[in-house]
Amino acid sequence: MPRTSDLYVIALGSNVRHARHGGPERVLQAAVAALAQAGLGVEAMAPVIRSAPLGPSLRRYANGAVLVRSDLLPPAMLGLLKSIEREFGRRGGKRWGSRVLDLDIVLWGGGEWRSVGLCVPHASFRLRDFVLRPVAALVPNWRDPRTGFSIKQLHSRLTRSLRAPREPRPGA
Numbered sequence: 001m002p003r004t005s006d007l008y009v010i011a012l013g014s015n016v017r018h019a020r021h022g023g024p025e026r027v028l029q030a031a032v033a034a035l036a037q038a039g040l041g042v043e044a045m046a047p048v049i050r051s052a053p054l055g056p057s058l059r060r061y062a063n064g065a066v067l068v069r070s071d072l073l074p075p076a077m078l079g080l081l082k083s084i085e086r087e088f089g090r091r092g093g094k095r096w097g098s099r100v101l102d103l104d105i106v107l108w109g110g111g112e113w114r115s116v117g118l119c120v121p122h123a124s125f126r127l128r129d130f131v132l133r134p135v136a137a138l139v140p141n142w143r144d145p146r147t148g149f150s151i152k153q154l155h156s157r158l159t160r161s162l163r164a165p166r167e168p169r170p171g172a
Contacts, residue, residue, distance in 0.1 A: 006069050007043070007109035008077060009139060010035070011122070011131050013102040015059040018088060024062035027088065031101055032066055034084050041069035046134035059098055065106065065134035074113040074120050077105055106135055111145040121146065126154050129162065 012031055014024035021030040025048050036042045046065040053061055070077060081103040088101040106122045113120040121144060125131045132155040135142075140152035147154070 008068050009107040010066050011104045011106045012064045013061050015061040016098050016100040018100050028064050043067040046138040051130035063130045065138045078118050
């Protein structure tokens with residue numbers, strides 16, 4: 001049984017076809033294989049979901065999450081993920097633009113990590129259904145080190161807030 005500090009939850013996203021791997025869902029499958037080839041122990045993968053894009057991109061995303069085991073500390077893990085993104089053809093560009101592959105550290109068994117350019121847990125994961133839904137399917141009982149809520153509870157709170165009717169603004 002691995003130590004919990006060896007475990008990471010990595011979010012995956014794609015909304016661009018890859019010349020070799022195919023459409024976004026196949027890109028995510030190939031990315032999981034690349035994580036394993038890079039020496040990460042792939043423990044489990046959440047079902048892939050489809051989601052609407054944030055920002056300027058018009059193409060829908062395939063999103064997923066994977067539980068991996070590694071001895072890497074978060075900065076080294078981030079470096080590995082960025083390297084895999086580049087291998088898949090990811091280039092810098094517009095924030096929230098189309099991308100062949102996006103890999104993010106969402107959670108780390110060691111709790112929290114803060115350094116220049118890296119915040120674990122991911123700064124916005126609690127606000128994004130396209131992250132929380134696959135993560136909740138993967139590790140529903142994992143506790144967010146900042147709030148103490150389980151991932152299942154965070155997802156439930158988020159989906160309730162997304163369904164809540166909006167109060168009309170005065171004068172509207």
